[in-house]
Amino acid sequence: MPKTLTPNNIFPASIPNFPLAGNSEPVAIGPLEAAIQAVFDRTENLHQSRLVVEGPGVKRIQKVASLAALQSLAGMNDGDVVDVEGYGRYRLYNPSALAADGLWVLPATGGGRWVHTLNLMRGGNSGLATLTSGGRLAQDVRDGSILTAHLANGSVTGPKLASGAAVANIGYTPLNKAGDTMTGQLINTERIFAHRQGGSGGPFISLAIGDDDTGLNWVSDGVVNMVANGIAVVQWSGFEFNVNVPIKGRYDHQRRFTVSGNVGGTGGGTLNSGTSITLQTIPVNLNNQTLRLVRARFWSNTALKLRVSNSFTWTSSNAGGEHVPNFNLRDVFTGTVIIYIDAVNDSGSAISIPPNMSWWLEFEIV
Numbered sequence: 001m002p003k004t005l006t007p008n009n010i011f012p013a014s015i016p017n018f019p020l021a022g023n024s025e026p027v028a029i030g031p032l033e034a035a036i037q038a039v040f041d042r043t044e045n046l047h048q049s050r051l052v053v054e055g056p057g058v059k060r061i062q063k064v065a066s067l068a069a070l071q072s073l074a075g076m077n078d079g080d081v082v083d084v085e086g087y088g089r090y091r092l093y094n095p096s097a098l099a100a101d102g103l104w105v106l107p108a109t110g111g112g113r114w115v116h117t118l119n120l121m122r123g124g125n126s127g128l129a130t131l132t133s134g135g136r137l138a139q140d141v142r143d144g145s146i147l148t149a150h151l152a153n154g155s156v157t158g159p160k161l162a163s164g165a166a167v168a169n170i171g172y173t174p175l176n177k178a179g180d181t182m183t184g185q186l187i188n189t190e191r192i193f194a195h196r197q198g199g200s201g202g203p204f205i206s207l208a209i210g211d212d213d214t215g216l217n218w219v220s221d222g223v224v225n226m227v228a229n230g231i232a233v234v235q236w237s238g239f240e241f242n243v244n245v246p247i248k249g250r251y252d253h254q255r256r257f258t259v260s261g262n263v264g265g266t267g268g269g270t271l272n273s274g275t276s277i278t279l280q281t282i283p284v285n286l287n288n289q290t291l292r293l294v295r296a297r298f299w300s301n302t303a304l305k306l307r308v309s310n311s312f313t314w315t316s317s318n319a320g321g322e323h324v325p326n327f328n329l330r331d332v333f334t335g336t337v338i339i340y341i342d343a344v345n346d347s348g349s350a351i352s353i354p355p356n357m358s359w360w361l362e363f364e365i366v
Contacts, residue, residue: 012041015039061081071114074109079092087103088117092113093112093115104119256365269353271353277343278341279342288334289334292327296325298360300354303345305343307344308341309329310339312330
């Protein structure tokens, strides 16, 4: 009679030997049945083990429902792979020196670490790079792979720069054309031109610095400084007549500067014969140099003359016209000297000072 064999969920340590056919011994059904039953039992045991690990269906990798369940799995070996619902696939590395971070690297119950298979591809914010609906990266790119050539012209605007980023990049603070204060020296190797026209501060003021090895600094005491390399230091706002009319001045070229002005409010006064009136005093710093008056111009419809003096004195020969004196006011000297500019009356009679009387002088440091 046929007999039905039922597989059991056990794993026999061995399978009995099948009877050998072809010998003179009779073939007994008992040993053959025992061998087949052992094979059935082993097969069923493996089937049940797979169902426990993977559940019903066609599966090849164990699945758990949470990270906590993954960390509590027992009996796992190095190289085992487990899927965690909602998180993806982890592989067991045992031993492992990686530090657990609660998401990408997790401790395993039997030792080692469960490591997400995408661990090395994650971003700096512990999340994977994702795309927006427009196909663009949703995260900041910080790995240095995007270079200037990848950016469209004009695509980076001012608001996108961090405060102070531009200054930090160039390494210094640029001057503001709307107004600024210098806290250090400003050295220029080319021509400088600056002027102010009219306004409440006074009449036209013009300053031009040029030629080789020339520069400009500002001082508070109104001193014109000329040094060995031809640098002029001028404080124009400090130059005022005794009648409070600001000087109009111009630095022509290396080692030369000019000043000019008019008597203005002194018009109507009288200058007696044999007397003079001081139009301006100008302090000048010399550095082992000579101070020279190069040219002079004195405009007046009177007999007044122009006198310029320091260690030596030069006086115009007549009231009007241009003079080319090339006159040394101070021989080689180091330190501050004072240039005195006076109107002189040596006509023999009193002269009324006209309000339009003006003068222009050019000096040189040699």
